Amino acid sequence: MTNSDSILEMINVSKTFPGVKALDQVNLTIRKGSIHALMGENGAGKSTLMKILYGLYTPDEGGEILFDGQPFTPKVPIDAIRTGLAMVPQEISPSGNLSVAANFFLGRELRKGFLMDHQAMNKETAKVLDELGIPMEVETLMQDVSVAKAQLLAIATAVSYDAKLIIMDEPTTALTESEVQQLYKIVRKVQERGISIIYISHKLGEVFELSDEVSVIRDGEYIGTKQTSDITKEELINMMVGREMDEMFERERVEIGETLLEVNNLSLPGKFEDISFDVKKGEVFGIAGLVGAGRSEVVEAIFGYKAAQSGDIYLHGKRVEIYKPMDAIKRRIGFVTEDRKLTGLMLNMSVTDNMIMPELSPYVKSGLISDELASHVAEDMKKQLRIKTPTVDTIIDNLSGGNQQKVLIARWLLLEPEVLILDEPTKGIDVGAKAEIYKLIVELARLGKAIIIVSSEMLELLSLSDRIMVMAEGREIGIVDREQATQEVILEMAAGGDVPSEQTIDTSDLRIEGVA
Known part of the structure; x- marks a missing residue:
C-alpha cells in the first residue's frame, strides 16, 4: 500500500x-x-x-x-x-579549471553541432542561479x-x-x-x-x-x-x-599545575603575527576565531607542519627548535589534524597500521615489525577508547568518522605525549562520539597533559576550556579565563573587538549543544 x-x-x-x-x-x-x-x-x-x-x-x-x-x-x-x-x-x-557553468553542465553539456554551446550553458546556468537567489558569475573558474x-x-x-x-x-x-x-x-x-x-x-x-x-x-x-x-x-x-543527556558529559575541573608549553611572539608572515600564550599541566587551552583567523596555522607551526619564521617555543622552560613534525614528536607533542582524511589517516591501511605509524621502533623484533605485538597494542587501545570496528585489521576507511577520530587520538596516546593538540576534534562526528571524546580530553587533562583545542563550535570551547585565546585575521586579540568567557564576549573579540574588562560571568555550568 x-x-x-x-x-x-x-x-x-x-x-x-x-x-x-x-x-x-x-x-x-x-x-x-x-x-x-x-x-x-x-x-x-x-x-x-x-x-x-x-x-x-x-x-x-x-x-x-x-x-x-x-x-x-x-x-x-x-x-x-x-x-x-x-x-x-x-x-x-x-573541476577547478572549468567555469561555474561548465561545472553546472558537466557530463550533460549543451552542444551546437559538434561543439559545446557555451553561450547557451551560461544563459541556462545564470537562469537557475538567479531563480534560487544564488549570486555567482557563471564564467568564473571554480578554483576561484x-x-x-x-x-x-x-x-x-x-x-x-x-x-x-x-x-x-x-x-x-x-x-x-x-x-x-x-x-x-x-x-x-x-x-x-x-x-x-x-x-x-x-x-x-x-x-x-x-x-x-x-x-x-x-x-x-x-x-x-x-x-x-x-x-x-x-x-x-x-x-x-x-541514554539521557545527563549521562553523557559533565566537565570535571581538574587541578592545573606548572607551565609546560610556552609560545612567545610566534610569527609566520601572511598567516599570523606575534602570538604568545602558555599552557599548563592539566589545562585545556582553547583557541577561538572566525574562519581565516589563523588558528590552525598557529598549531601547525607548533607541531612543525609549517614552521614559524620567528618567535620562540619553550617546553619545561627550555627553548626548543621545531622545524618539522618529527622535532615535535621527539619532544612528546602530539597533533590530531583538522582534516583526518586528508592529513591524518592512511585510508587504505588498517586500524593497527594507522595507530602505530608515527613510531615503529617499539614494535620491531629481529629487524622486522611484529604484527602480533602491534595488533596486541592496537587491541588494547580499541578497548580503552571503545573504538567500534570488527577487528583492528579492518581498513580504516570502513570506520565511521567518530571511530576514525578515536584511532587518530589513540595514535598519539601510544606515544605518551605531554602536549596534545586537537584541531577541530569533533568535526563531522555525532553527539555520542563527541561525548566520548570530551570525556577522554578531560581524562587526559586529569593525568597532567597540556591540551590545546582549536574549535569552531563555540559551546564546545566554552564548556571544555579553562582559558580561551581569541584570534582575528592572524592576530591575538586576547586570552579569556573561563569565568569571563561567554558566547557574546568571544564573538565580539573574534570580530576584532577588545577583551572586555568587566565581564565576570561564570560559565562552569555551560553545556555543549546536544550534550549535558
Missing part, C-alpha cells in the same frame, strides 16, 4: 557486509515537499541507507523501495538521477569560487536535474555562520519548488531550524520518526544514543 503523500518509502531495508549488519530492516518515509532530517550517530547506518537509495550499494533481499509510488531499484547513480533523485555530498569536488558557493552550485545543479528529492549530506560542515544562513535560504527556496529534501546533519540547531520531520537510526536499526515541532533536543538525543 503506497502513500500518495510520500515521494519515498523505504520498507524493511537491510544491508550486510562481511562480519557487519549495517542495516536491519530500516524504514524511512519522506513526504512530498518536506525537509526531512535523518539523524544518528556515526556508524548508525545513515550513509549506507543513502548509498542504497542512490544506487551505490545493493540492498539485501526482502526489503522494498518505492519512489513516487513506483518500485525503485537503482543499480548506479544515473538510474537515481533519471528517476528524480539527486545527492549533494558532504565534500564537493568541482569559495567552498560555500561550490556547495550552493551543487544544490542548484541538483535542482536542474528536475529532481523530486535531493539528499543533502552535512552541507554546512565547512561554512561560516553567514554562509550557513545563506544556505538555509536556498534550501527553503528549493522546498518552495515542491522538492523534498533529506537533510543529514550532526548539528542539532540546524535540524530544528530547517526540518519538518526527523527520523533516527541507531546501530543500523530504525528508531522512529517525529514531527520536529513535537520533539525536544533532549528527546532527540535520547533517541540517537539510547
Whole structure:
C-alpha cells in the first residue's frame, strides 16, 4: 500500500557486509515537499541507507523501495538521477579549471553541432542561479569560487536535474555562520519548488531550524520518526544514543599545575603575527576565531607542519627548535589534524597500521615489525577508547568518522605525549562520539597533559576550556579565563573587538549543544 503523500518509502531495508549488519530492516518515509532530517550517530547506518537509495550499494533481499509510488531499484547513480533523485555530498569536488557553468553542465553539456554551446550553458546556468537567489558569475573558474558557493552550485545543479528529492549530506560542515544562513535560504527556496529534501546533519540547531520531520537510526536499526515541532533536543538525543543527556558529559575541573608549553611572539608572515600564550599541566587551552583567523596555522607551526619564521617555543622552560613534525614528536607533542582524511589517516591501511605509524621502533623484533605485538597494542587501545570496528585489521576507511577520530587520538596516546593538540576534534562526528571524546580530553587533562583545542563550535570551547585565546585575521586579540568567557564576549573579540574588562560571568555550568 503506497502513500500518495510520500515521494519515498523505504520498507524493511537491510544491508550486510562481511562480519557487519549495517542495516536491519530500516524504514524511512519522506513526504512530498518536506525537509526531512535523518539523524544518528556515526556508524548508525545513515550513509549506507543513502548509498542504497542512490544506487551505490545493493540492498539485501526482502526489503522494498518505492519512489513516487513506483518500485525503485537503482543499480548506479544515473538510474537515481533519471528517476528524480539527486545527492549533494558532504565534500564537493568541482573541476577547478572549468567555469561555474561548465561545472553546472558537466557530463550533460549543451552542444551546437559538434561543439559545446557555451553561450547557451551560461544563459541556462545564470537562469537557475538567479531563480534560487544564488549570486555567482557563471564564467568564473571554480578554483576561484569559495567552498560555500561550490556547495550552493551543487544544490542548484541538483535542482536542474528536475529532481523530486535531493539528499543533502552535512552541507554546512565547512561554512561560516553567514554562509550557513545563506544556505538555509536556498534550501527553503528549493522546498518552495515542491522538492523534498533529506537533510543529514550532526548539528542539532540546524535540524530544528530547517526540518519538518526527523527520523533516527541507531546501530543500523530504525528508531522512529517525529514531527520536529513535537520533539525536544533532549528527546532527540535520547533517541540517537539510547541514554539521557545527563549521562553523557559533565566537565570535571581538574587541578592545573606548572607551565609546560610556552609560545612567545610566534610569527609566520601572511598567516599570523606575534602570538604568545602558555599552557599548563592539566589545562585545556582553547583557541577561538572566525574562519581565516589563523588558528590552525598557529598549531601547525607548533607541531612543525609549517614552521614559524620567528618567535620562540619553550617546553619545561627550555627553548626548543621545531622545524618539522618529527622535532615535535621527539619532544612528546602530539597533533590530531583538522582534516583526518586528508592529513591524518592512511585510508587504505588498517586500524593497527594507522595507530602505530608515527613510531615503529617499539614494535620491531629481529629487524622486522611484529604484527602480533602491534595488533596486541592496537587491541588494547580499541578497548580503552571503545573504538567500534570488527577487528583492528579492518581498513580504516570502513570506520565511521567518530571511530576514525578515536584511532587518530589513540595514535598519539601510544606515544605518551605531554602536549596534545586537537584541531577541530569533533568535526563531522555525532553527539555520542563527541561525548566520548570530551570525556577522554578531560581524562587526559586529569593525568597532567597540556591540551590545546582549536574549535569552531563555540559551546564546545566554552564548556571544555579553562582559558580561551581569541584570534582575528592572524592576530591575538586576547586570552579569556573561563569565568569571563561567554558566547557574546568571544564573538565580539573574534570580530576584532577588545577583551572586555568587566565581564565576570561564570560559565562552569555551560553545556555543549546536544550534550549535558
